[in-house]
Amino acid sequence: MTSQYMAELCALLVEDNFGELFARIFSTLQRYDRLSFPRLKFYSRLSDRQLRHGLAAMIQHHLVYHYTSLDDGATYYEPNLQAAYYLVRSGKILEFIHARLGKYAATLMATIMFLGHAQVSYLETLPELQPEPPKTNGMGDENEEGEAGEQLNGHRDDEYTFEQPALLHPTLKALASHGYLIRVRDAQFQSYADNALDAERAIKSRPDVKQMKGKKLDETVLEGTLTLLKERLDGDLTRGLMFNGLPRGAKLRHANGSADAPSKRARVDYDDENGDEEENEWSDDDMGGDTTPMELGLVVRVNYEKLDVALRNRRFLELAELNSSSVTAQVYECLLRRIEYQTKQCRDSAEIPREGEEGEQYSVAIALNAVTEEVDPQLDLAGSIGPMEVSQPINRRGKRSLEDGINGTDHEASDKPSRSYEIDQHLSLLSQPPYNLTSKRMLAGLITWTVEFRHLARKLRHLELERVIEARYGDVALRVIRVLHAKGKLDEKRLQEISLLPFKDLRQVLASMQAGGFVDLQEVPRDAQRQPSRTIYLWFYDPDRIRSSMLEDTYKAMSRCLQRQRFERNRLKEFLEKTERSDVKGNEERYLSQAELTLLEQWKAKEALLLGEVARLDDMIAVMRDY
Amino acid sequence: MSRFGAKKGRKLPGAEFSWETGDAGGEPDTAPTPLFPKYTVPRARPLTPQEQLQVDFYRSLRERIHDGPYYAILDGATSAAKKDSAARAQFDPFHGMQSYSGKYQKKKRALPRILGRQYVMKFFPRELWQTIQPTFRPDAAMDGYVPQVAAIVGKRGFEDDEEEEDEGPGGGKRRRADDGEEDGGDDGDEGGDVLDPDEEQDEEQLEDDDFEDDDDDMGGDYNAEQYFDGGDDEYGDDGFGDGGGGGDEETY
Numbered sequence: 001m002t003s004q005y006m007a008e009l010c011a012l013l014v015e016d017n018f019g020e021l022f023a024r025i026f027s028t029l030q031r032y033d034r035l036s037f038p039r040l041k042f043y044s045r046l047s048d049r050q051l052r053h054g055l056a057a058m059i060q061h062h063l064v065y066h067y068t069s070l071d072d073g074a075t076y077y078e079p080n081l082q083a084a085y086y087l088v089r090s091g092k093i094l095e096f097i098h099a100r101l102g103k104y105a106a107t108l109m110a111t112i113m114f115l116g117h118a119q120v121s122y123l124e125t126l127p128e129l130q131p132e133p134p135k136t137n138g139m140g141d142e143n144e145e146g147e148a149g150e151q152l153n154g155h156r157d158d159e160y161t162f163e164q165p166a167l168l169h170p171t172l173k174a175l176a177s178h179g180y181l182i183r184v185r186d187a188q189f190q191s192y193a194d195n196a197l198d199a200e201r202a203i204k205s206r207p208d209v210k211q212m213k214g215k216k217l218d219e220t221v222l223e224g225t226l227t228l229l230k231e232r233l234d235g236d237l238t239r240g241l242m243f244n245g246l247p248r249g250a251k252l253r254h255a256n257g258s259a260d261a262p263s264k265r266a267r268v269d270y271d272d273e274n275g276d277e278e279e280n281e282w283s284d285d286d287m288g289g290d291t292t293p294m295e296l297g298l299v300v301r302v303n304y305e306k307l308d309v310a311l312r313n314r315r316f317l318e319l320a321e322l323n324s325s326s327v328t329a330q331v332y333e334c335l336l337r338r339i340e341y342q343t344k345q346c347r348d349s350a351e352i353p354r355e356g357e358e359g360e361q362y363s364v365a366i367a368l369n370a371v372t373e374e375v376d377p378q379l380d381l382a383g384s385i386g387p388m389e390v391s392q393p394i395n396r397r398g399k400r401s402l403e404d405g406i407n408g409t410d411h412e413a414s415d416k417p418s419r420s421y422e423i424d425q426h427l428s429l430l431s432q433p434p435y436n437l438t439s440k441r442m443l444a445g446l447i448t449w450t451v452e453f454r455h456l457a458r459k460l461r462h463l464e465l466e467r468v469i470e471a472r473y474g475d476v477a478l479r480v481i482r483v484l485h486a487k488g489k490l491d492e493k494r495l496q497e498i499s500l501l502p503f504k505d506l507r508q509v510l511a512s513m514q515a516g517g518f519v520d521l522q523e524v525p526r527d528a529q530r531q532p533s534r535t536i537y538l539w540f541y542d543p544d545r546i547r548s549s550m551l552e553d554t555y556k557a558m559s560r561c562l563q564r565q566r567f568e569r570n571r572l573k574e575f576l577e578k579t580e581r582s583d584v585k586g587n588e589e590r591y592l593s594q595a596e597l598t599l600l601e602q603w604k605a606k607e608a609l610l611l612g613e614v615a616r617l618d619d620m621i622a623v624m625r626d627y
Numbered sequence: 628m629s630r631f632g633a634k635k636g637r638k639l640p641g642a643e644f645s646w647e648t649g650d651a652g653g654e655p656d657t658a659p660t661p662l663f664p665k666y667t668v669p670r671a672r673p674l675t676p677q678e679q680l681q682v683d684f685y686r687s688l689r690e691r692i693h694d695g696p697y698y699a700i701l702d703g704a705t706s707a708a709k710k711d712s713a714a715r716a717q718f719d720p721f722h723g724m725q726s727y728s729g730k731y732q733k734k735k736r737a738l739p740r741i742l743g744r745q746y747v748m749k750f751f752p753r754e755l756w757q758t759i760q761p762t763f764r765p766d767a768a769m770d771g772y773v774p775q776v777a778a779i780v781g782k783r784g785f786e787d788d789e790e791e792e793d794e795g796p797g798g799g800k801r802r803r804a805d806d807g808e809e810d811g812g813d814d815g816d817e818g819g820d821v822l823d824p825d826e827e828q829d830e831e832q833l834e835d836d837d838f839e840d841d842d843d844d845m846g847g848d849y850n851a852e853q854y855f856d857g858g859d860d861e862y863g864d865d866g867f868g869d870g871g872g873g874g875d876e877e878t879y
Contacts, residue, residue, distance in 0.1 A: 017692050021699035021739065037754060050699075050738055052758040057697040057739040059751055066752045075752040091685025095677065098684070110688050114695060115744075122745050189750055299747055574722060581731040611682045612674040 002030070002081060005555035010084035012562040014063060017087050021046070025054050026063060029079040036074045061116035062301070065191040078191050086304045088558070088618050091611075093307050096314070097180065105171050109180070109302065117184045117301035120172065120294045129168055172294050177241035179306040179344065184299040187232035199228040235303070236344070305345045312627045313340050315619075316456055319463075320430060320437050325384035331426040332437065334374035335449055338366045346627050347454070355544045358454050365441050365448035371427070372420040381422040385429070435459060457627040464623050465546060469518060476501060477509045481518070484541040489522060491538055510539060517549055547624050554624075558617045565610045572603055696740035 007030045015023035028044040029035060035043065041051050055077065058064040065078040090113055098106035111129060112118055123129055175181045187195050203209055203224035212220055313336040321329045342364045353359075375381075427449050430437040436455065441448045462485070470478040483499045484490060490498070496506055513519045524536040569576065578584060579600055584591045588600065674682065692698055746759050756763045 017689055019693070019698040020701040021737075022697075024701060052755060053739045053741050054699065056741050056751060056755045056758050059755070060746070061697070068752050075754050088685075090688050091681040091683075094684035094688065095681040098680070106684070110684070110691070113688060114691050117747075117750075119745060119747065184747075184750065186749060299750075577732065580733045581728070582733065583731045607686070608674060608679065608682045609671055611685060612678045613671050615678060615681055615685070 003552055003555065005552055005559055006081065006085075009555050009559040009562070010079075010081050012559050012566075013087045014084050016562060016566070018058075018061070018063075021050060021054050022058055022063065025051065025058060026079055026084065029064065029077055030081075034076050034078050036076055040077060059189065062188070065189060065194070067190045067194045080191070082304075088614060089304070089307075089311075089622075092311065092615060092618070093302070093304075096307070096310060097175075100310075101171070101174055101178075105175060108168070108171050109175065112181070112300060112302055117299050119296070120298045120300065121296040123172070124168060124296075169294055172300070173241055176237040176294070176300065178341070179236070179238045180303055180310075181237060181300045182235035182303040182306075183237055184301050185233060185235050187229075188235065188301075195229055195232065196225060199225045199232065202228060235301075237300075238341075308346050308622070308626050309343050310340055311622065312346055312453075312457070313337070315460060315623070315627070316437065316451070319435060319456075319460070323435075324429060327379060327381060327384040328426045328429055330379060331371070331375055331381070331423055332430055335366055335371050335427065335438065336451065338370055338374055339363045339451055346457070352457075352547075352625065355458070355542075358458065360452060361454045362439070362441075362450045362452055365443055365450045367443075368420055368424055368427075368447040368449065371449065372423050375423060381419065381426065385422065385425055457623075460623050460627060461547060462543065464620060465543060465550065468550065469513070472516065473509060473513055473518075476505055477513055477518075480506065480509055480513075481541055484519065484539060485543070489538040489540040491536060495539055518546055551621065551624050554617050554620050558614050558621075561610050561614045561617070565607060568603075568606060568610075572599075575599060576603070696736075696743060699736045699739045701737070 007027075011023050011027040011030065014026045024044055024046060025040070028040060032039070032043055037051070037055075040055075041048060044051065046054070055064060055066075059066060062083045063080055065080050066075055067078070068075045094106050094110055094113075097109045108123075108129060111123065111126060115122075172181070190198070200221060203221050206224075209217065209220055209224070317329060317333050317336060320332045324332075347361065424447065427438050428440070431439055436452065438449050439452055441450055466478055466481065469481050479499055479501070480495070483495060487494075487498065492506070492510075496503055499506065501509075510519060514521065519539055519541050522538045522540055523530075524538060525531070526534045526536065575596070579588065579592070579596075588597060592600065741759055742761075748756055748759065748763075751759055
């Protein structure tokens with residue numbers, strides 16, 4: 001997994017975020033992989049004190065795994081590449097949370113990221129998480145009282161808009177029930193291999209396992225290890241917090257999601273929700289206040305796996321938006337959201353399986369009426385589908401009423417059952433080739449819809465590869481690649497026949513792509529002498545191979561971007577230090593000259609472009625590695 | 628006819644797959660390539676508003692970490708560094724000199740500040756507990772490696788106690804009060820910053836002491852000022868006894 005550029009990138013990211021000391025420790029650990037404290041001290045040439053403080057802080061941020069062996073009592077440290085890599089995705093995640101759950105949730109998430117992991121009781125004390133209204137500004141002792149007061153305040157707030165700061169606990173609960181936060185467990189601080197070995201040892205020392213032998217023993221150990229691992233690593237918080245299969249604050253997100261909707265309607269939604277769930281045990285959970293706060297001793301951290309799922313869904317949605325109407329996309333979004341609540345990770349296996357060996361993996365099936373509930377009741381579903389034979393007269397009437405400019409409330413009241421039918425139609429539209437974004441299932445007579453994730457993830461990967469190939473070698477190359485991908489290995493002559501290209505173009509393109517490593521040639525000798533004249537040459541295109549080489553290239557490009565940013569920063573070092581002075585910062589207009597202001601502006605744009613480029617490359621990485 | 632056929636037969640094997648575009652039968656194109664070939668530099672698209680937002684979130688989080696307690700750089704070379712030390716050699720004479728406006732300069736930390744927030748001890752390895760919570764005293768009878776930690780305790784306990792006095796009595800409340808207002812927080816930070824170099828200096832001081840001891844030891848071996856005295860003594864001792872012989876020894 002560790003490649004040169006991946007390692008380089010991770011070290012750069014750590015340095016960009018946490019400074020040189022962390023980077024030194026991290027890269028030393030990367031180079032030597034697993035070190036005890038004295039060894040680490042020797043290799044990194046840091047002082048004892050620096051190293052101790054650095055390591056403690058890095059463990060707090062999950063950048064370093066540690067493991068104390070039972071045999072010799074020594075503690076070993078290991079770099080956590082995954083955590084280091086996810087530093088690059090922080091902006092994306094925060095933006096996502098911001099769009100979904102509002103500003104306060106994003107602030108809370110940023111704080112948790114800033115702290116690494118945090119106890120709920122500690123989060124309570126932080127001033128930046130206290131609601132902004134001038135009254136009771138986090139006065140420590142009267143925290144509880146402050147909360148009670150803000151509860152009322154919160155009520156008033158969400159009548160108006162959600163940008164107002166909400167309370168800490170409901171937001172935490174919302175984040176936790178969506179699965180974006182997880183509980184921190186001891187085992188998460190050890191690397192996976194250590195955990196697996198530990199679990200195996202524990203299983204093997206059980207008396208009933210000790211008596212087993214041979215194959216049975218192996219099977220039991222393997223199975224037991226997996227369950228024990230799951231149990232130890234599991235930090236899922238959603239279980240207690242979901243109700244009716246919906247996370248807390250889900251409706252809030254719904255209203256927020258359709259930004260164009262007037263906030264008044266959003267409020268109506270809430271009232272509905274509260275009314276519905278009066279009998280529910282969580283009925284006290286209206287948005288403003290929650291009488292059952294999160295456990296104070298609970299330690300939470302960001303759950304990147306779940307966020308990957310959410311970001312992947314977003315990606316699918318973009319794909320759907322490309323070639324379907326916005327209404328269809330909205331319906332799809334509702335389906336995906338329902339699926340997201342029940343999907344913990346992008347895939348079961350750690351590595352992306354090889355092309356062709358990948359099985360089908362359907363998501364949980366969502367009943368049609370659940371999607372219907374989720375879809376905004378004001379959404380005009382009929383407008384974007386052609387009139388249907390079955391319900392033509394009704395539809396016509398509905399259309400006419402819309403043309404009259406009246407909001408379609410009566411229409412909705414008149415044909416309530418057809419609404420789920422229309423949603424079904426939208427989803428069927430999405431299930432069409434080429435993307436097959438959804439698929440229909442009948443479960444016990446109920447219509448349900450699922451998404452075939454592996455197929456779609458593969459599709460995304462192929463689209464990404466094709467995009468790169470087209471950008472580099474042009475559309476002729478793209479056609480050749482598609483032919484090769486569809487037909488497998490091909491002789492040049494057959495390839496020419498199928499792709500309908502002149503030999504000259506074909507050869508040029510094949511040669512340049514071979515030089516770039518995108519296609520390759522296989523020799524099949526027809527006799528034992530392997531004479532070139534009696535050998536068949538077959539062109540082929542192996543997406544797996546190209547994927548891994550593209551991953552490397554992308555890591556490299558990302559690390560070059562970060563290096564460039566560092567270089568540019570060094571070039572302007574004196575100036576930037578000036579702008580960061582405590583008196584200049586915040587009132588730049590007062591202290592800086594016009595030229596300096598322009599320079600600062602330019603620098604910010606330049607940095608944003610470089611970081612934005614890194615984020616785009618990260619999208620590619622996500623498609624090729626994580627989804 | 629036959630000649631034509633022969634020529635065809637002599638065609639290099641694999642030539643049909645050659646990527647020469649011309650019909651020159653495998654003759655490589657030896658014409659010089661242009662010195663500055665026309666090259667279209669790919670340009671990045673401008674950021675979409677969404678991407679801009681993502682970048683802004685990333686930057687603000689990063690800035691927050693930079694201002695936070697953990698951001699640490701490696702060498703803060705100042706003119707206060709000891710003469711002839713490695714840090715002094717890397718000192719930047721143009722910008723490193725302390726000036727009045729330097730008080731506004733962003734403080735740089737050489738050491739992450741661990742104290743000042745709560746930690747969950749069980750998540751950290753045992754050998755770092757001392758660092759995270761200086762009041763923690765490891766039981767002497769725990770493991771084989773504990774004495775090693777304990778030895779460091781003797782050296783560091785004092786400094787850490789000082790720091791703990793700053794933070795300790797107030798505990799969480801004090802911290803909250805500090806953070807309530809920006810200035811208070813800043814003061815706390817500055818306190819930390821002042822402390823850190825001091826501690827470092829302390830450490831250096833200790834090392835220096837070692838070095839001076841070394842110097843003294845070496846002085847016992849060789850001392851330039853007493854070089855001749857020692858010789859004289861020897862000479863004097865021996866000189867009266869067997870005169871020239873002693874002198875000869877000296878000249879050898």
